[in-house]
Every structure is written in structure tokens, then in C-alpha cells.
Amino acid sequence: DAGVIQSPRHEVTEMGQEVTLRCKPISGHDYLFWYRQTMMRGLELLIYFNNNVPIDDSGMPEDRFSAKMPNASFSTLKIQPSEPRDSAVYFCASTLGTSGISYEQYFGPGTRLTVT
Amino acid sequence: LAKTTQPISMDSYEGQEVNITCSHNNIATNDYITWYQQFPSQGPRFIIQGYKTKVTNEVASLFIPADRKSSTLSLPRVSLSDTAVYYCLVGDLYFYGGSQGNLIFGKGTKLSVKP
Numbered sequence: 001d002a003g004v005i006q007s008p009r010h011e012v013t014e015m016g017q018e019v020t021l022r023c024k025p026i027s028g029h030d031y032l033f034w035y036r037q038t039m040m041r042g043l044e045l046l047i048y049f050n051n052n053v054p055i056d057d058s059g060m061p062e063d064r065f066s067a068k069m070p071n072a073s074f075s076t077l078k079i080q081p082s083e084p085r086d087s088a089v090y091f092c093a094s095t096l097g098t099s100g101i102s103y104e105q106y107f108g109p110g111t112r113l114t115v116t
Numbered sequence: 117l118a119k120t121t122q123p124i125s126m127d128s129y130e131g132q133e134v135n136i137t138c139s140h141n142n143i144a145t146n147d148y149i150t151w152y153q154q155f156p157s158q159g160p161r162f163i164i165q166g167y168k169t170k171v172t173n174e175v176a177s178l179f180i181p182a183d184r185k186s187s188t189l190s191l192p193r194v195s196l197s198d199t200a201v202y203y204c205l206v207g208d209l210y211f212y213g214g215s216q217g218n219l220i221f222g223k224g225t226k227l228s229v230k231p
Contacts, residue, residue, distance in 0.1 A: 004159075035221075042223040043160070043203065091159050104150075107159025 025094030138204030
């Protein structure tokens with residue numbers, strides 16, 4: 001298996017532009033997570049999906065952020081409009097759920113976003 | 117939501133055993149404890165997970181006391197390649213009686229292994 005795939009690996013954009021980050025989870029996994037990592041705040045969970053349905057988006061910082069999962073093999077995280085403070089590494093992770101326990105999450109390589 | 121507290125950094129030498137303790141005073145009955153390792157420019161990688169007592173795999177051991185308010189990750193005989201950030205994670209994903217769990221990463225412990 002290729003693991004979790006994220007694209008692009010690096011993104012540099014100007015403030016005010018729309019940014020779309022993409023993720024392909026491991027085939028067969030039914031949970032997908034989006035995280036953001038910065039030096040100041042560490043690793044933060046933004047939103048996660050179960051069977052393509054958003055379950056908890058309480059970590060999404062504001063309305064400029066949105067995430068979708070149109071099918072089991074694809075998810076996007078969109079920032080519109082982007083701001084310099086959105087600069088961070090964004091990770092996507094997936095896992096196969098099993099009733100009653102927390103899961104081993106498989107992380108992608110991340111997308112390093114720089115907003116100038 | 118159970119918050120975690122870990123030391124910000126630790127230093128060790130090759131061949132030593134390293135113990136990293138995580139405090140989680142508000143851990144819930146349904147929560148499991150999971151540890152991840154992260155190298156620079158990579159995503160975190162699962163190390164070990166447990167609920168109570170002791171869990172051991174080929175990489176590490178996890179010690180959880182009876183009250184479950186803390187846990188200790190033990191890395192035997194570390195090498196330079198164990199230099200990384202280690203995260204303690206406490207949480208559960210499923211619905212129980214209508215409540216919803218969440219997964220919260222601590223800020224991590226930066227382990228530096230020296231020759």
C-alpha cells in the first residue's frame with residue numbers, strides 16, 4: 001500500500017488566495033483526520049470524518065476553513081481566503097475503526113503551506 | 117476532554133533506557149493512551165497503545181498505573197535514530213451515551229540522544 005497520499009507537498013501562496021489541500025487515505029480505512037502543526041500550537045486536530053461524514057469539526061479555526069470528503073478515497077481541506085497565520089504543516093491521517101478502542105492512525109507526509 | 121502534560125525535552129545517551137512520563141489527570145473511562153513518534157519533516161508514527169497495566173511491543177513498553185492518571189513510555193537502549201518528538205495521546209473516537217470523544221495530542225517531548 002502506498003500509504004496516505006497528500007498533495008501538494010509544498011504550497012506558497014499570497015494572502016487572500018484560496019488554497020486547497022488534498023488527501024487520499026489508505027484504501028479500506030473508514031476514518032480520516034486533518035491536523036495542523038505549528039511551532040507555537042503543536043499538533044492540532046482540525047476535523048475528522050467517519051465513512052465520509054464529518055464527525056467533529058470543533059478544531060476548525062474559523063469559517064475560512066472547510067473540509068469535504070466526497071468519497072472514501074478523497075478529501076480536501078480548503079482555506080478561503082488564506083492569511084499568513086495559516087502558514088503551517090497540514091497532515092492528513094487515516095485509520096480503520098474498531099469498536100471501542102482508539103486507533104493507530106497512519107499519517108501522510110504533510111503539506112507545508114506558506115502564506116505571504 | 118483529557119489533557120496531557122509531558123516534559124518539553126529530554127536528553128539521553130546511546131544505550132540508555134529512556135522513560136517519558138505523560139500526565140492525564142482527567143482521563144475518561146473510555147479513553148485509551150497512545151504514543152506517537154515524529155521525525156523532522158515527517159508525519160507522526162504510531163509506537164504503542166494501551167488501556168491499563170503494561171503493554172510491550174518490539175519497540176517500546178508502556179506502563180499505566182491503576183489510576184490511569186499518568187503513563188510512561190519506556191524506550192530500551194536508545195540509539196541516535198531515536199532522536200525525535202514523542203507525543204502522548206489520550207482519547208476515544210466513539211459515541212458513548214451521546215457524548216463524543218476527541219483525540220488531543222500533547223505538545224510532545226523532544227528527545228535528543230547523544231553519542
